[in-house]
Amino acid sequence: MAIHFTLNGKAQALDVNPDMPLLWALRDALNMTGTKFGCGMALCGACTVHINGEATRSCITPVSSIAGKKVTTIEGLSADNSHPVQRAWMEIDVPQCGYCQSGQIMSASAFLAKTPHPTDAQIDDAMAGNICRCGTYNQIRKAIHRAAQLQAAGAKSANSGEAPEIESAEQHADVLAGGAE
Amino acid sequence: MSAVTTSIDRRRFLKTGLAGATGLVVGFYLPGRREVLAASAEPAVLNAFIHVSPEDRVTILISKSEMGQGVVTSLSMLAAEELECDWKKIRTEFAPEDKVYYDPAFGMQGTGGSQSIHSGWVPMRQAGATAREMLMAAAAQKWGVDASECHAENGVVVHTATKRRLTYGSLAEAAGKLSPPTNVKLKDPSEFKLIGKPTKRLDTPDKLRGKAMFGVDVRLPGMLHASVEHCPTFGGKVASFDGTKAKAIPGVKDVVPIMTGQPPVMTGVAVVADNTWTAFQARKALDIKWDEGPTANVSNASIFQEFEQRAQKEGVVARKEGDAAAAMANAAQKIEAVYRAPYQAHATMEPMNCVADVRPDRVDLWAPTQFQTPSRQIAAAIAGVKPEQSFVHTTYLGGGFGRRGWSDFVMEACQLSKAMKAPVQVTWKREDDMQHDYYRPASYIKMAAGLDASGKPTAFTARVACDSIMSWFFPGSIKNGMDDSSVEGVADIAYDVPNILVDYQLVAGPIPMGFWRSVGASQNGFFSESFVDELAAAAKKDPYEFRRDLLSKKPRHLGVLNMAAEKAGWGKPLPKGVYRGIAVLEAFDTYVAEVVELSLDKDNNVKVHRIVCALDCGQVVNPSIIEQQAMGAMVFGLTQTLKTEITIDKGRVVQANFDTNEPLRMNECPKMEVYIVPSKEVPRGMGEPAVPPVAPAIANAIFAATGKRIRKLPIRPEDLA
Numbered sequence: 001m002a003i004h005f006t007l008n009g010k011a012q013a014l015d016v017n018p019d020m021p022l023l024w025a026l027r028d029a030l031n032m033t034g035t036k037f038g039c040g041m042a043l044c045g046a047c048t049v050h051i052n053g054e055a056t057r058s059c060i061t062p063v064s065s066i067a068g069k070k071v072t073t074i075e076g077l078s079a080d081n082s083h084p085v086q087r088a089w090m091e092i093d094v095p096q097c098g099y100c101q102s103g104q105i106m107s108a109s110a111f112l113a114k115t116p117h118p119t120d121a122q123i124d125d126a127m128a129g130n131i132c133r134c135g136t137y138n139q140i141r142k143a144i145h146r147a148a149q150l151q152a153a154g155a156k157s158a159n160s161g162e163a164p165e166i167e168s169a170e171q172h173a174d175v176l177a178g179g180a181e
Numbered sequence: 182m183s184a185v186t187t188s189i190d191r192r193r194f195l196k197t198g199l200a201g202a203t204g205l206v207v208g209f210y211l212p213g214r215r216e217v218l219a220a221s222a223e224p225a226v227l228n229a230f231i232h233v234s235p236e237d238r239v240t241i242l243i244s245k246s247e248m249g250q251g252v253v254t255s256l257s258m259l260a261a262e263e264l265e266c267d268w269k270k271i272r273t274e275f276a277p278e279d280k281v282y283y284d285p286a287f288g289m290q291g292t293g294g295s296q297s298i299h300s301g302w303v304p305m306r307q308a309g310a311t312a313r314e315m316l317m318a319a320a321a322q323k324w325g326v327d328a329s330e331c332h333a334e335n336g337v338v339v340h341t342a343t344k345r346r347l348t349y350g351s352l353a354e355a356a357g358k359l360s361p362p363t364n365v366k367l368k369d370p371s372e373f374k375l376i377g378k379p380t381k382r383l384d385t386p387d388k389l390r391g392k393a394m395f396g397v398d399v400r401l402p403g404m405l406h407a408s409v410e411h412c413p414t415f416g417g418k419v420a421s422f423d424g425t426k427a428k429a430i431p432g433v434k435d436v437v438p439i440m441t442g443q444p445p446v447m448t449g450v451a452v453v454a455d456n457t458w459t460a461f462q463a464r465k466a467l468d469i470k471w472d473e474g475p476t477a478n479v480s481n482a483s484i485f486q487e488f489e490q491r492a493q494k495e496g497v498v499a500r501k502e503g504d505a506a507a508a509m510a511n512a513a514q515k516i517e518a519v520y521r522a523p524y525q526a527h528a529t530m531e532p533m534n535c536v537a538d539v540r541p542d543r544v545d546l547w548a549p550t551q552f553q554t555p556s557r558q559i560a561a562a563i564a565g566v567k568p569e570q571s572f573v574h575t576t577y578l579g580g581g582f583g584r585r586g587w588s589d590f591v592m593e594a595c596q597l598s599k600a601m602k603a604p605v606q607v608t609w610k611r612e613d614d615m616q617h618d619y620y621r622p623a624s625y626i627k628m629a630a631g632l633d634a635s636g637k638p639t640a641f642t643a644r645v646a647c648d649s650i651m652s653w654f655f656p657g658s659i660k661n662g663m664d665d666s667s668v669e670g671v672a673d674i675a676y677d678v679p680n681i682l683v684d685y686q687l688v689a690g691p692i693p694m695g696f697w698r699s700v701g702a703s704q705n706g707f708f709s710e711s712f713v714d715e716l717a718a719a720a721k722k723d724p725y726e727f728r729r730d731l732l733s734k735k736p737r738h739l740g741v742l743n744m745a746a747e748k749a750g751w752g753k754p755l756p757k758g759v760y761r762g763i764a765v766l767e768a769f770d771t772y773v774a775e776v777v778e779l780s781l782d783k784d785n786n787v788k789v790h791r792i793v794c795a796l797d798c799g800q801v802v803n804p805s806i807i808e809q810q811a812m813g814a815m816v817f818g819l820t821q822t823l824k825t826e827i828t829i830d831k832g833r834v835v836q837a838n839f840d841t842n843e844p845l846r847m848n849e850c851p852k853m854e855v856y857i858v859p860s861k862e863v864p865r866g867m868g869e870p871a872v873p874p875v876a877p878a879i880a881n882a883i884f885a886a887t888g889k890r891i892r893k894l895p896i897r898p899e900d901l902a
Contacts, residue, residue, distance in 0.1 A: 017431075017459070024458035028406060033398035034391015036579070037457075038530055039611040043839040046530060074391035086389045093381050093805060096813055097249030098388030099395060099530040099579030124848035131839060133530050133580050134249045135816025137850035139809070 005066045008076025018064035023047045025063045026073060034074040034102050038131070045130030048103040048110075049073050055110035074102040077109060084154060085109045088147035096134035104130050108144050117148055225357030227315055229281040230260060230308035233357075237336055237350035239266045241273050244282035245301070246292040246551050247384060248529075248581030249813070250868040251806035254382045256301050258802060262375045263309030263367065266349060267336035273383060275575040278553040289554035293586055293696060295769035295866025298802055302864050303367075310365035312356075319356040320347045370800065370861070379805040384577070396549030396576045397608060399536045404604040407597045408460035409439055410467055411449040411617050414832035415691050417474040419447040427452050427466040432459040436467065437600045439593055451597055457608050476691040476832035481623075484829060485521065487688060488625035492646040496684035497662040499645075499672040503680035508640035512631025516719050518712055520628070521893040522704035523826035525621035525697055526834075526842060531579020532614040537594035538604040539563070543570040544595065549578040551585040559588050563595035582817070583696030586654070587619050615842060616834040619695025620827055622648040622667065624704045628712045630678075636720025638678045638731070643671050645705070646686040650694045662687045666696075670705030670873060675738050675767060676713065676731040692829060698817055699872035702768040706873030707822075707880065707894060710764040714881040715890060724881060725751050725763050737797050738765055740858045741774040744795035748856050749776035759790060762882025764874035771798040771870035772858075775815070777878040778851075781886055785898035787823055789851040789879065794871055796855065799862035810867040811855040818875025820845045826895050 002013040007030075016029050021040075026032045026049075035058055038046030042057035049058045050072040077083045081090060085108050095101045104127070111118070111126040118126070123144050132140070224232035224240055232240040241260050245252040253273050261268055276282045282290045284300045313333050320338035321328040324345060331340050336349045370376070387393040412418055424436025432455045439449035450467055454460040509515060536547040537560065544564035550556045553573045561571035578585055590607060597605040609617075624647035631640040649664040658664075664687060665672075672683040697703060717727035725746045732738045742765045746752075755761065758780045765774035778791040794811050801807060825842050828835045836842035880891040889901060 016456075020456075020458050024456060027397075028456035028458070031400050032391075033394075033400065036395075036530070037397060037532070037608070039839050040461075041611070041838055041840065043843075044530070044611075077390075081386055081389050089389050090381075090385055093385055093809075095249075095382070095385055095388040096251070096809060097247075097530065097578060097580045098384065098393050101388050102391045105389060124850075127847040129846075131530065131844050131846060133528060133582070133817070133844055135813035135845075135850075136809070137816060137845075137847045138812055138853055140847065141850075 003063050003067050005068060006070040008072055014063055016063060019062050021059050022049065022061045022063050022066060022071070023058040026058065032073060032075055036099055036102055038100065038103070043131075044100070044103075045107055046100050046103040048106040048130065050106060050110055053110065053113065055107045074106060077105065083109060084150035085112065085143070085147045087150055088143040091146060092139050092143040094136050094139040094143050096136055100130060100132045104132065104140055108140070108147065112144065112147055112151055116151060118144060225353035227312035227353070227357060228308050228361060229276070229279070230305060231264065231312040233312070233316070233349050233353035235350045235353060237267070237270055237348050239264065239271050239336070239349065241271060242276040243273050244276045244290060245297045246275070246575055246578050246581065246585070248292070248551065248578035248585070250297070250810060251382060251803065252292070252297045253384050254380060255298055255803045255806055256305050257383060258375050258380060259301055259305035260309035262373060263306045264313050265333040265335065268375065270336060271383065278557040278573040283554070289552065291552035291554060291586065292581070293551055293583060295771065295869045298864045298866050299770075306367050307365060310367055311361050314362045314365055315356040315359050316349050316352045318359055319352040322355065323347065323352075377801050377804070380803050382806070393577050395531050395579045396534045396536065396547060397531055397579070397606070399547040399576060399606065401536065401538065401604040404536065404606055405434055405453050405455065405601055406457040406460050407437075407451045407453045407593075407605050407607045408457065408464055408610065409449045409451040409593055409607060409613065410464045410469060411613060412471055412473070413616070414471070414473040414476050415693060416476040417448070417832070418472050419450060420470040420472040422450050422470065423468040424450065426468065427463040430459065430463045430466060432456060433463045435601065437597055439596060441589075441592070451593070451607070453597060453601055453605060457606075460608075461610060473832060479691055479832045480830050481828045484623060484690060484692070485625060487690070488623070488646040491686040491688055492625055492627050492644050494686065496644055496646070496686040499663065499665075499668040499683040499685050501682050505640045505642050505680040505682035508680035509629065509631040509642065512639055513634040514632040514719055515629065516632070516715055517627070517629045518715060518890070518892060520626050520708045520711065522624045522707060523828065523894060524623045524692065525703075525821055525825060526615050526618045526827050526836070527580070527582045527584035527695070527697060528615060528825075528839075528842065528844060529578070529580030529582060529584055532611055533584070533590040533609040534607060535590045535594035536604060536606045537591070537598040539595055539598040542566060543572065545572045545574065546591060546594070547574045547576055548591055549576050549585055550588065550591065551578070551581050551583070552588065556588045556591045559592050560595050563592065563599060582698040583700070584618060586696055611839070612837040615837055618827075619653065619693040621697030621703060622650060622694050624667070626671065626705075626708045628708065630712070630716050632716065632720055636722055638676065638716055640680040641674065641678045642681070643683045643708070644686065645671065645683070646688055648690045648692060648694045649687045650696060650700070652687065652689055653694045654696070659687070666701045668701060668705065670702030670766065670768065671709040673767070674709050674713075675735045676728070677734055678731070691832070698814065699768055699869040702766060702873040703821065704894070706764070706766045706768070707876035710766060710874065710877030711880045711890070711892070714762070714877065714884060718884070723752070728763070728765060732765075737772045737860075738767065741765060741772045741795040741797050744856050744858055745774035745776050745793055748795065748854065749778070749793040751776060760882045760886035762878040762880065762885060764877040764881065766870075766873045768870040768873055770865045771796060771867060773811075773870045773874055775871070775874040775878045777875070777882045779879065779882045779886070781883070781901065785901035787879065787883065787896060789819060791852045791854070792875070792878070794853065794855045795858060796867070796871065797858040797860050798867050798870070799860050799864040801857060802864055804857060807857060807867045808855045811871040812853045814869060814871035815853055815875050816845055816850060818872045819850070821894060822876040822879050823849075823895055
């Protein structure tokens with residue numbers, strides 16, 4: 001029997017073994033491969049998604065448990081890399097191999113939603129569950145602080161109707177692509 | 182392959198959405214096909230590395246695997262510098278396997294040894310310059326002027342006198358029909374616009390959206406998912422198996438044996454299913470009787486016992502200068518020590534995997550591989566097709582660190598696709614990945630040194646006993662029992678010591694060995710740079726000044742050592758309870774010095790607060806990526822120093838996942854600073870060389886803090902009690 005839930009803002013039905021972890025339902029049944037497999041035991045955070053806004057390890061979350069819930073994956077965080085975390089990640093040029101970064105970004109975005117002005121210690125605590133073998137931790141720490149700034153600026157401009165400090169992600173990507181100039 | 186199959190394949194992949202992913206290789210364009218390509222809407226092939234489309238899109242073919250080290254960006258920068266194209270219009274594709282992309286250092290297409298920038302330095306710039314000259318010649322022909330009257334800038338050829346302009350896209354087809362010039366002149370470094378400037382990575386945007394295509398992300402129509410139960414012991418095999426129960430599980434398509442070696446032996450059993458999770462689950466229902474083989478008696482204790490016994494005997498000489506024995510006998514002071522390092526797993530974040538599509542007349546691989554050439558050959562052999570009917574499409578690699586130089590995962594995917602007559606993706610569980618790796622060698626070393634009355638070293642000896650990587654990877658390279666990778670980082674010590682003897686006892690053990698980020702220097706750097714610190718202490722000298730005095734003839738070592746000491750404030754007071762350690766090493770012709778600041782809590786947990794790194798990798802191509810790589814390498818070094826080890830019990834690996842073999846996490850990561858010593862030397866790689874100094878710098882700081890000398894990795898609180 002199909003399980004119904006909301007995936008990246010749209011109604012989704014899934015007819016798979018209810019014990020199948022959400023990770024594999026996303027990757028193999030729905031061909032949404034942005035969410036990564038790392039350990040299968042909630043040890044590395046590569047598979048992190050948001051369930052009702054909470055950062056959740058999809059590798060140990062059976063699909064039966066998500067009926068009626070709202071799931072957001074890296075593909076649904078923004079349409080165009082415009083989420084403050086993605087913009088900050090772009091500015092700092094965080095990824096190396098990039099494999100863990102979907103999970104890092106999903107953990108960071110859930111964390112910043114609740115902790116808009118984090119300290120280094122809070123960042124370390126919140127992000128300790130996400131392993132990066134390339135060792136991008138210093139860049140992630142820096143990017144989370146930057147994302148907090150962008151998030152605050154975005155909230156401010158949304159309230160006051162002012163133009164945001166950074167243009168659309170598309171333009172931003174162009175600026176960054178020309179970063180050598 | 183014929184151009185017809187090329188275009189059919191391109192359409193097929195476009196349809197399945199594969200080609201939409203940046204960086205996925207669908208690059209079937211090969212040099213020599215330009216007459217066909219020019220007739221279609223395809224980009225013009227100016228050479229093996231550069232294609233230009235009529236829409237002004239410049240495609241740079243990347244012959245190296247991108248595993249995080251930034252080659253997609255930095256190799257593109259080399260080509261773009263000479264091509265004078267618009268950097269914003271650059272796209273990249275991973276190159277197909279072809280001789281034109283071979284790395285001269287390996288004699289095949291592959292990525293490793295921190296070689297990419299070094300081996301790409303001239304060819305990529307030449308490719309850019311050659312393409313630029315062809316575009317200029319095409320413009321000159323159109324205008325009926327001499328090419329020397331034109332110049333190129335930002336993707337446009339300009340007739341300098343009349344300011345007439347033609348874009349690269351409008352010239353591409355004509356340029357593609359010209360013969361390439363053979364002796365283009367490359368820019369003087371003073372003319373560089375791009376090389377040497379901090380430049381954002383080209384692969385970042387896709388890596389923030391889940392759009393970068395890794396091996397595990399490949400999806401083909403009709404593709405099946407497989408997972409392999411491997412023999413738990415190294416060198417063991419399947420005695421018998423019954424797949425009946427597994428096959429009865431809904432979604433399971435078949436149970437297929439995996440054969441390895443010559444002659445082939447059944448070493449694993451695969452479950453093929455319609456999704457990965459079902460394949461994982463159904464493995465538990467396999468009824469397999471293992472023949473564990475002789476390795477079942479091997480344990481860490483027996484391995485190190487053998488190392489120790491072998492180290493009692495003379496080995497093969499790796500380096501001999503002067504008469505170390507005589508100098509030792511005359512020394513005022515003699516210092517001796519034994520050091521050990523454990524096996525290490527690569528533990529790339531993306532577990533091993535591969536997709537193969539074996540057909541009667543061709544085989545296609547989508548592989549996160551570091552070595553395309555052996556992957557292609559293995560695929561052709563298993564598929565039973567000609568070498569030219571085998572196609573490697575390199576995906577992004579979710580980490581490599583040397584692990585993906587092996588093709589075991591390629592072999593499995595090919596065997597399974599052949600058996601199933603369908604495309605098959607084989608995915609390893611984390612446990613498979615950690616327990617069936619090709620490990621960094623464990624090692625045992627006996628070192629001794631003699632000091633004269635003033636504390637100056639007069640003799641240094643070292644005997645290494647350890648597993649040999651090359652015996653596994655390329656046995657033909659072992660000459661007279663010597664594997665250079667087993668002694669690098671100790672045989673090549675740079676210090677001015679007149680009498681040196683380093684020898685090696687090659688131990689041909691049963692545990693599979695492989696290249697692990699920074700290879701021999703990852704353990705030997707810990708040995709040699711910790712021991713030099715012991716000598717400084719015995720000589721009652723400051724560890725930095727002791728090194729500096731012995732490196733007076735080594736300007737590049739000295740350059741990084743002095744810069745690291747200066748930036749770290751060596752000798753200046755530290756907060757109470759914080760201590761410094763220093764180390765300097767050359768690896769892969771890059772020079773790195775690091776200063777660590779750490780403290781210990783009451784339970785002897787080591788907290789590293791700061792690492793200052795100074796490096797000299799020759800001319801700088803992209804300083805941002807250099808900084809990234811140095812920091813990443815230091816995290817890798819911290820992990821092996823304080824966190825991980827692989828141990829063997831009953832012929833199998835004890836650790837299985839990130840709980841029992843846990844890499845450094847964010848909350849343990851210190852502040853890191855990276856400084857580049859300016860250099861005019863040829864560029865060298867930065868993927869690995871910042872790993873080795875971390876362990877000795879930490880151990881040396883612990884000595885400064887506690888007076889206790891650490892001679893074994895990883896460093897555990899109980900070792901400090």
